[in-house]
Amino acid sequence: MEAVRALQTGFDGVGSQATEEAALVAELQAGSEEAFDYVLGAYKNPVYSLVAHILGNDADAADVLQNVFVKVFRGIGQFHGHSSLKTWMYRIAVREALNYRRGWFRRHVHEPVSLDEESAEPVTALSTKPCGESPYEALELAERQKLVKAALAALPPPYRAVLVLREIDEMPYDEIADVLGIAEGTVKSRLMRGRELLRRKLATILGH
Amino acid sequence: MFESCLEIRRQFSEYVDLETCGRATRLSVRYHLQNCASCRRELELRQLVDSDLRSLPRPRMSAFADLRLNVALSRARHAHILASLTLKFENAFRPLLLPASGAVLAGLLCLGLTLHCLIVPPAARPEESLATPARIESLIPVEINTGDSGLWMVTHVNSEGRVVDYQVVSGNNSPAVKSQLDRLMYFSVFHPATRSGRPTDAQVVLAIRRITVRASNVSPHEGNVKPVSFFSPSSTPERSRA
Numbered sequence: 001m002e003a004v005r006a007l008q009t010g011f012d013g014v015g016s017q018a019t020e021e022a023a024l025v026a027e028l029q030a031g032s033e034e035a036f037d038y039v040l041g042a043y044k045n046p047v048y049s050l051v052a053h054i055l056g057n058d059a060d061a062a063d064v065l066q067n068v069f070v071k072v073f074r075g076i077g078q079f080h081g082h083s084s085l086k087t088w089m090y091r092i093a094v095r096e097a098l099n100y101r102r103g104w105f106r107r108h109v110h111e112p113v114s115l116d117e118e119s120a121e122p123v124t125a126l127s128t129k130p131c132g133e134s135p136y137e138a139l140e141l142a143e144r145q146k147l148v149k150a151a152l153a154a155l156p157p158p159y160r161a162v163l164v165l166r167e168i169d170e171m172p173y174d175e176i177a178d179v180l181g182i183a184e185g186t187v188k189s190r191l192m193r194g195r196e197l198l199r200r201k202l203a204t205i206l207g208h
Numbered sequence: 209m210f211e212s213c214l215e216i217r218r219q220f221s222e223y224v225d226l227e228t229c230g231r232a233t234r235l236s237v238r239y240h241l242q243n244c245a246s247c248r249r250e251l252e253l254r255q256l257v258d259s260d261l262r263s264l265p266r267p268r269m270s271a272f273a274d275l276r277l278n279v280a281l282s283r284a285r286h287a288h289i290l291a292s293l294t295l296k297f298e299n300a301f302r303p304l305l306l307p308a309s310g311a312v313l314a315g316l317l318c319l320g321l322t323l324h325c326l327i328v329p330p331a332a333r334p335e336e337s338l339a340t341p342a343r344i345e346s347l348i349p350v351e352i353n354t355g356d357s358g359l360w361m362v363t364h365v366n367s368e369g370r371v372v373d374y375q376v377v378s379g380n381n382s383p384a385v386k387s388q389l390d391r392l393m394y395f396s397v398f399h400p401a402t403r404s405g406r407p408t409d410a411q412v413v414l415a416i417r418r419i420t421v422r423a424s425n426v427s428p429h430e431g432n433v434k435p436v437s438f439f440s441p442s443s444t445p446e447r448s449r450a
Contacts, residue, residue: 034287044277049266062273066280073284141263148260166225167261173225192221199257 001162005047021085023083040069043086047093053164054097056153064100068093083178090165091181098157151201159194213247220254273443339403342410348395352388355380358417361389367407369398372437377413 027035047068052061071092079088152160165176166187177184216237222229223237237372241248269277271392301308342365352359364372371393374385 036281040277040281044274045266045268048269048273052267053264058267058270058273061267062269062276065269065273066277068283069277070284073281144260145264148257149264152261152264163261167258168266169262170262188222191225192218194220194256195257198261199254202254202260206386 051093051097054161064096067096087178094161145206155197159190162190163194216247342401342412343399345399346397350388350392354416361414363412363414365398366409366413367400369400
């Protein structure tokens, strides 16, 4: 439990962070429920956000998130610390998200839509508007975000995953390469191609 | 330093990231942008798209999704293979437990009854174990010449120990011998056969060989008259063979 307490109170530095993470992993591998609860609390929202952006669907994201954390729980024994715990979990999450919609049925079946979340989105955007922003500007921003989200969801999955990891999760190139299991050069080229595709789609929609 | 717009635009992705962009690339892009309004506009659009991406709201889990996640994890934490199989087995067979138990008990009962009938030997049957054969109690003094082959006869003894009939099965069956046999059977006394302690009719097979009976109360072992068979519970009067 020492590792969990140390992580909860913060880190002294990079070396200390690595040590504490190793201790946390050791506790996870020993079956500590407290350590797992800590990991769950710390990562469930970032992983959910990542998966939701890759899938473009919050209902599917909830399903995938369950699979991700069940796999993390079951597979923590096989984690050898070659990458950080976050990278390992993100790798599982991206793989699960990309595999989730590969089946014909899932691609062609009607999308489950949460009425609460769909209707809550613009309201959330309006309610969290920065100071001095008019309701009109907030609404315009919300509409623009909706279009960007739709354009992102229309990208091919490999480009979408790289863009989400780079732009939304702000990961460095090497970590993206580690998460996706590809070379850094491939990350660069996919990022360039993804940005270009996204710009074209948005240019078509927004009329730039 | 004099790349085309197409080549410069290919480097925009690296240029906006600044992380992997080398100094030479940065300088060449900057130089081109100073002189190319179209590429400046293109770069601004790309930066706007990146900014739009970064400003996308981070979706947060709903309370229901959180609950589902906790339930799934709880199941995973407590789902050991053996426990899971045991639970599935119990769920599948618990509804059948009572009928199956009844069927097994009924089967065992039937099997027990069948084996009981098959295994118990006839000699151990209570009605036969409680039966005793008829035997000679006293003979009158008589002299019979039976010849060398002896005389075999079946005697019918009633429940009072008296001979009611007899048949000579083999041996000298002359009138003289028959007269002597009539006297012997008429005056001799038998101990009647019993079944469950009660006297009953029975048959006794006697073998007589050249005897001279001079006094009564002669046991069959001391004289030459041997009861060789008796009692069969299946017929009336009783028949038996030993």
